[in-house]
Amino acid sequence: MLAKVLSSSVIGIDAYLVEVEVDIMQGLPSFTTVGLPETAVKESKERVKSAIHNSGYTFPDDRITVNLAPANIKKDGTGFDLPIALGILTATGIVPWRTMERFLVMGELSLDGRVKPVNGSLPMALAAKSAGYNGIIVPFDSRLEASVVKGIHVYPVRTLAQAVAYLGGFSDIAPVETDITTYFEKSERFAADFSEVMGQEHVKRAMEVAAAGGHNIVKLYIIYLFLSYRRSQPTLFLFSA
Numbered sequence: 001m002l003a004k005v006l007s008s009s010v011i012g013i014d015a016y017l018v019e020v021e022v023d024i025m026q027g028l029p030s031f032t033t034v035g036l037p038e039t040a041v042k043e044s045k046e047r048v049k050s051a052i053h054n055s056g057y058t059f060p061d062d063r064i065t066v067n068l069a070p071a072n073i074k075k076d077g078t079g080f081d082l083p084i085a086l087g088i089l090t091a092t093g094i095v096p097w098r099t100m101e102r103f104l105v106m107g108e109l110s111l112d113g114r115v116k117p118v119n120g121s122l123p124m125a126l127a128a129k130s131a132g133y134n135g136i137i138v139p140f141d142s143r144l145e146a147s148v149v150k151g152i153h154v155y156p157v158r159t160l161a162q163a164v165a166y167l168g169g170f171s172d173i174a175p176v177e178t179d180i181t182t183y184f185e186k187s188e189r190f191a192a193d194f195s196e197v198m199g200q201e202h203v204k205r206a207m208e209v210a211a212a213g214g215h216n217i218v219k220l221y222i223i224y225l226f227l228s229y230r231r232s233q234p235t236l237f238l239f240s241a
Contacts, residue, residue: 003090003097006104007083008127009075010120015127017104019069020080022087027063033084035068038076047078047109048085055113055161060092079118082107082137085160086167099167103155104128107139113160117141125149135175137163147178 005020031045052059066084068075083105089095106124108116121142128136129152136154138146143156153175157163165171194204210217 001091001093003087003100005083005087005090005100006128006131006133007080007106008104008120008124009073009077009079010123011073013123015120015123016073017127017131018075018080020083020087021067021069022084022091023065023067024060024088024091025063025065029061029063031064031066033066033068035066035071036074037068038074040078041068041075041080044078044081044084044109047081047111048088050111051081051109051113051160052085052088054111055159055164057089057094057164058092060088064088077118077120078108078116079106079120079124081109082115082139082157082160082163085109086163089164095164095167096169099169102133103135103137103167104131104133105137105163106142107137107157109160115139115157115159115163121146122148125152125154128152137166143176144178147176148180 001024003022005022007018007020008015009018010016031049033042033045049059066087068080086095086100086105090097090100104124104127106118106121108118110116117139121138122145125136125138125146126149129149134151134153136146136152138154138156140156140158143154147154154177155166155173155175157166157173162171162173166173194207197204207217209215
């Protein structure tokens with residue numbers, strides 16, 4: 001039986017849609033992933049198999065083929081674990097395929113069935129909204145990032161069993177909404193900021209670079225002194241180098 005689950009991946013800061021196709025046929029037990037998967041994606045079969053077993057479901061002892069389309073783009077990351085698991089459960093009739101068509105899904109699975117956060121929830125939510133989907137299933141710890149996007153419902157899940165119960169209509173999950181204005185209001189509560197510092201443009205620039213890239217401020221200060229010394233005594237510096 002064939003099942004399709006929509007997911008997404010990120011190239012740079014932009015996300016693109018990935019169709020996870022799962023086909024289960026009679027034959028010797030095997031699990032094959034195609035569509036230019038990287039190592040982390042290929043290893044998902046072990047996580048998916050254990051997560052399905054430990055969540056109380058039966059993993060099919062058949063020939064399983066997973067295709068990640070478009071097949072001409074390399075797929076990396078662990079965010080395809082949950083879509084692959086739901087695709088297998090949809091192909092075996094546990095999850096209704098008509099319900100599965102309504103959502104974009106992402107998430108990494110642990111061996112006990114817990115859903116772990118993934119990177120790029122925000123651009124993936126934007127890609128889902130652009131594609132016309134009104135719902136996205138994300139890990140619980142990624143809910144705030146994805147819910148920044150307006151016009152799309154974000155459903156956070158903690159476990160594979162919770163996602164299956166929701167898609168099967170046995171439980172409900174309240175969509176998460178985030179008011180981004182509250183974050184901007186918090187930024188205005190600081191007693192002082194760089195706008196109150198007169199001059200020192202190079203120092204403020206270095207602090208901004210450190211904050212944006214998570215760099216060590218001491219190292220940046222040493223580099224600043226290094227460059228300042230080079231500008232003040234270029235001949236001596238070149239000779240000593």
